[in-house]
Amino acid sequence: xxxxxxxxNSSRDTSADLVILGGGSGGYACALRAxxxxxxxxxxxxxKLGGTCLHRGCxxxxxxxQAAEVADTARHSLQFGVKTALDGIDMAGVNKYxxxxxxxxxxxxxxxxSSRGIDYVEGTGRFVAPNAVxxxxxxxxxxxxxxxTGSYAxxxxxxxxxxxxITSDQALNLxxxxxxxxxxGGGVIGVEFASVWRSFGxxxxxxxxxxxxxxxxxxxxxxxxxxxxxxxxxxxxxAARVTGATQSESGVTVSLESGEQLEADLLLVAVGxxxxxxxxxxxxxxxxxxxxxxxxxxxxxTNLAGVYALGDIVPGFQLAHRGFAQGIFLAEEIAGRKxxxxxxxxxxxxxxxxxxxxxxxxxEAQARQRYGEVETITYDLAGNGKSxxxxxxxxxxxxRATNGPxxxxxxxxxxxxxxxxxxxxxVNWEAYPDDVAALVHAHPTQNEALGEAHLALAGKPLHAHx
Ligand code: NAD
Numbered sequence: 001x002x003x004x005x006x007x008x009n010s011s012r013d014t015s016a017d018l019v020i021l022g023g024g025s026g027g028y029a030c031a032l033r034a035x036x037x038x039x040x041x042x043x044x045x046x047x048k049l050g051g052t053c054l055h056r057g058c059x060x061x062x063x064x065x066q067a068a069e070v071a072d073t074a075r076h077s078l079q080f081g082v083k084t085a086l087d088g089i090d091m092a093g094v095n096k097y098x099x100x101x102x103x104x105x106x107x108x109x110x111x112x113x114s115s116r117g118i119d120y121v122e123g124t125g126r127f128v129a130p131n132a133v134x135x136x137x138x139x140x141x142x143x144x145x146x147x148x149t150g151s152y153a154x155x156x157x158x159x160x161x162x163x164x165x166i167t168s169d170q171a172l173n174l175x176x177x178x179x180x181x182x183x184x185g186g187g188v189i190g191v192e193f194a195s196v197w198r199s200f201g202x203x204x205x206x207x208x209x210x211x212x213x214x215x216x217x218x219x220x221x222x223x224x225x226x227x228x229x230x231x232x233x234x235x236x237x238x239a240a241r242v243t244g245a246t247q248s249e250s251g252v253t254v255s256l257e258s259g260e261q262l263e264a265d266l267l268l269v270a271v272g273x274x275x276x277x278x279x280x281x282x283x284x285x286x287x288x289x290x291x292x293x294x295x296x297x298x299x300x301x302t303n304l305a306g307v308y309a310l311g312d313i314v315p316g317f318q319l320a321h322r323g324f325a326q327g328i329f330l331a332e333e334i335a336g337r338k339x340x341x342x343x344x345x346x347x348x349x350x351x352x353x354x355x356x357x358x359x360x361x362x363x364e365a366q367a368r369q370r371y372g373e374v375e376t377i378t379y380d381l382a383g384n385g386k387s388x389x390x391x392x393x394x395x396x397x398x399x400r401a402t403n404g405p406x407x408x409x410x411x412x413x414x415x416x417x418x419x420x421x422x423x424x425x426x427v428n429w430e431a432y433p434d435d436v437a438a439l440v441h442a443h444p445t446q447n448e449a450l451g452e453a454h455l456a457l458a459g460k461p462l463h464a465h466x
Contacts, residue, residue, distance in 0.1 A: 024051020
């Protein structure tokens with residue numbers, strides 16, 4: 001049997017080519033790629049290798065969403081002519097499945113890090129000098145240091161997390177399905193948990209301060225999602241700000257700016273994630289910061305020579321795959337490979353609620369700002385055979401610079417997250433509608449909808465009305 005445990009080794013020479021502070025998606029990707037390129041690497045992690053994504057974020061949340069999809073499939077099976085009954089949600093069983101997924105990925109990752117000869121150090125690291133990290137009194141020096149300490153779930157001033165006030169950290173480990181939940185924040189985390197709990201049978205109300213759900217997305221996506229949420233019985237209040245909340249033994253009372261009060265069993269606070277930088281010694285060591293974030297140039301260099309930063313502590317999308325990409329970039333940069341910089345506009349985004357929202361590139365509003373005139377087209381999934389088979393609704397919107405390439409793809413519907421792979425190739429390779437229209441898409445797939453949308457944008461719509 002191969003030994004898959006991570007070797008904690010702090011007794012050897014502690015000087016390395018590279019010291020990485022933080023073993024989340026960005027930190028470990030950087031470590032793996034740097035080791036592959038022949039660099040000696042120290043990877044410092046205070047909690048668990050894999051970080052937020054693996055233990056408190058992407059992976060467990062998507063496992064919950066998968067269980068939610070199974071519940072919905074059982075609930076709505078009769079529309080496919082299959083008789084079944086949803087007897088209930090066994091949260092112990094759901095959590096066992098979810099924890100099993102995480103454990104499997106964790107074990108695999110530990111094995112990878114161990115097999116690449118990375119010096120994995122468990123402990124709380126502090127950046128003490130441009131070439132040094134201190135871990136519980138032991139100093140690790142490196143010719144290069146990468147800061148990758150990630151983010152934490154924020155709350156509002158005066159709203160202390162505890163008891164019935166929870167963030168995604170606690171929401172992931174509930175051992176019961178609440179009857180009623182108020183979700184504070186209609187961003188990514190808010191709508192994903194609203195979706196899970198609704199599928200599990202809860203009464204959910206989302207409160208969002210801005211005028212629409214998923215406000216960072218194209219407003220087409222917000223409209224589509226809001227329509228779908230109404231159909232699902234997920235309540236939401238937009239342009240509604242939460243000003244405070246109280247809790248008792250029996251429930252929570254959430255106060256809105258309008259004076260309205262909402263009662264529920266739980267309040268999920270999903271108002272964004274803050275950078276984990278306050279206690280890592282960055283500003284004391286002279287790293288240039290702004291509002292807690294570490295500032296870098298487009299090659300992820302901080303103002304200190306030999307010191308770099310990546311992931312959620314660097315302003316931009318707080319997404320695991322951005323961190324992975326930045327980690328690989330930095331390993332190659334440090335190894336002198338001169339990699340191309342990452343185009344932040346080309347990073348795909350998927351919100352895994354039901355229906356899913358997936359996008360890449362610019363929203364229509366952003367494209368108008370950048371290019372002036374733009375063309376858009378919306379293709380309804382009602383014209384796509386596979387989507388009708390799945391009984392999903394939704395649409396795809398394309399944005400192009402007039403007479404130019406496609407600069408934005410925005411999709412809403414079941415499983416559209418899986419379409420973002422093709423969408424990101426289109427945007428990142430600066431494809432023209434005619435380029436994509438000429439490609440044959442397999443039938444019947446949902447990918448065909450992307451092909452059809454490009455046919456329409458190229459002026460030759462096939463399965464489209466109007
Ligand atoms: P977010 O920034 O996406 O959404 C927070 C929302 O809370 C905003 O829309 C904001 O307007 C609203 N808000 C803030 N104060 C409010 C108030 N007083 N009353 C009402 N609404 C208020 O943040 P999030 O959803 O917490 O997610 C955090 C980060 O994690 C995001 O960057 C997100 O992209 C990332 N994430 C990504 C995924 C994914 O890719 N599927 C999943 C989960 C989280």
